[in-house]
Amino acid sequence: MSLNTAVSDPKSVFSAADIVLDTAYQGIKQPEWQDLFAQAKKANLGQFIQDLFAGKHVNASEDRPALHSALRNLDKTPVIVDGQDVMPAVADVWHRIEALCNKWIGVTDVIHIGIGGSDFGPRLAIEALAHVPNIESRGMRMHFLANIDTADLGRILQRALPHSTRVIIVSKSFTTLETTKNAKAVVRWLKDSGRTESQINNALFAVTANVPAAKEFGVKPENIYPFWDWVGGRYSVWSAVGLPIALQYGFDTFKEFLAGAQAIDHHYQSAPLEQNLPVLMALSLLYQQEKHNIKSFAVIPYADALDWFPKWLQQLDMESNGKSVDRNGKPVKFSCPVVFGSSGSNAQHSYFQLLHQGKEVIPIDFIAIREPMSTLPEAKEHHRILLSNCLAQAQALANGKQTDNPNNTYPGKRPSNLLILPKLNAFYLGALLALYENRTTTLGALWNINSFDQPGVELGKVLAKPIETALRNGGKVNQDEHIDAITASRINLFNKT
Known part of the structure; x- marks a missing residue:
């Protein structure tokens, strides 16, 4: 049996901010949807949205x-x-x-230093908007430095021009190891390039919730852009963390990005559960967990401009909801599946x-996306082929194909959603990101999981410190540092000459 029973059902198609969601290939019948809405109400989802x-x-x-x-409340309604x-x-x-956009003149290179939530959002936006036909760009090279691996650092420093480079250090705590080490390395490069201490201080900018630490690092107070402890890193692209978007494409483009997100927020707050896009997307995944006990979820944007989108979503989903206990410390039946994906048709x-x-x-x-992402003569033809592949893959996964040869048989019953954006610009990119943010927090509410903390990332950071000390000391392990025997032997593997 295929999943196409609801294909022509208008109840499977919904929209918000001109983004269309088609759930027809989820294979969820109307009585099952009603059960899902009842679950959402039992979880007090409406109250959660209001409280959020x-x-x-x-x-x-x-x-x-x-x-x-x-951060995207452009109406300035009191919060x-x-x-x-x-x-x-x-x-x-x-x-x-x-104001900074208006005086940002003569800059050839910007090095944005940050990792995780301080990196994925602005990097995605810069990459995606670069594909928008005829977008006004200020022509700077925007470099994103996240990994502590010096290969990335070296590549950037070979390209950047030190006397016309600006550096943005992004860290909520301003203590993130990778970020502070990379920032110190870039400052050392500026010094080695002959820039004075005053020139370096003028070239440094910071985005942080820890203003005193940024000042201590040497960033001038007027170059520090704050955000607040009520902003999670993976939700922070709407703050000054998104500064590169404004600097590269202008403040009006940044406002359009915020406006798209705000439009989805208004929908999320006001639409009934039965027509609420983030809620419908969350409930459809919950349904597949309950029916198939699914462990993975894929997101496939048929737009090369959105190739970074699955990477951004990996952090958003798995850092938010990758938990084994609920808000009360009790084991959960379901939590976040493994998220993966890449741009179609490469993924095929x-x-x-x-x-x-x-x-x-x-x-x-x-x-x-309805419109092609270039103005080349081949754009319409290529885009038509791209969209036909997107629709064909969804149909093949849903309906399958039965043959006498098991090797050529497709089981079908593989569920999917289809999201359609009218075009890709700053507004619809902002709307898309906010749609998934609200879907992620909805899933957290349905699972009774706190989507806004991430204690699981801390243990490895704590253990890395004594291990780094042992590597620096030629493999000598301090027995008080809780380094187990296997790791101690592995440290020695790295110290062998």
Whole structure:
């Protein structure tokens, strides 16, 4: 049996901010949808959404709000956190970003130093918007430095011109090891290039919630752009973390990016659950977990401009909801599946064999854009082929094909969503990212998981410190540092000459 029973059902097609969601290939019948909506209501999802936008302390483990939505609240509607409206401070950062854009002259290179949430969002946006036909760009080279591996550092420093380079250091805590080490290396490069201490200080900018640490590093106070502890790193591209977007493409483009996200926020807050895109996307994944016990989820944007989107989504989903216990410390039945993906049609020639004929059922979100992403003479023809592949893959996965040869049989019943963007520009990119942010937090609410903390990333960081010391000391392991026997032997492998 195929999943095409709802293909012509208008109840499977929804829209918000001109983005269309088609759930027809999920194979979810109307009575099953009603059961899912009942689950959402039982989980108090409506109240959760209200609390999220109202500044309630939905991040219970850290006793703080999760108010990334305030960063794109262009209407400046008051948002009260612990008795104080945060919007004047947010608006002040907007004004400062706009002012910096207006005086950012003669810059050839920008080195943006940050990792995780300080890197994925702005990197994705810069890459995606670079493909927008006729977008106004200021012509600077925007370099993203995240990994502690010096190969990336070396490549950037070979290309950048030190006397016309600006450096943006992005770290919420301003203590992230990779970021601070890379920042010190870039400062050393500027010194070695003959720049004076005053010139270096003028070239350094910081985006952080730890303003004193940025000052101590040597960043001038007027070059520090704050954000707040109620902004999670993976939700922070809407803050001054997104500064590269404004610097590269202009402040008006950055505002369009925020406006697209705000449009989805308005929809998420006001639309009934039965027509709410983030809720429908979350419930469809929950359904596949309950029906197929799925362990993985794929997102395939049929747009090369969005090739970084699955990487951004990996952090958003798995760092937010990759938990084994709920808000009350009790084991959960379901949490975040493994997220992967890449741009179509490249993906078809990579892992689609597994999607079609593998033993595991893997739900997919297909993302398509109505308009081609270039003005070349071949653009319309190529884009038509691209879209036909997107639609064909979804149909083949859903319906399958039965033959007498098991090797050529496709089991079908592989569920998917289709998202259609009218075009890819700053507005719709912002809307797309906010759509998935709200879907992720909806899933957290349905699983009763805190989507706004990430304690699981800390243990490895703690253990890395004594291991680095042992590597530096020729393999000598301090027995008090909790380095186990296997790791101690591996340290010696690296110290052998």
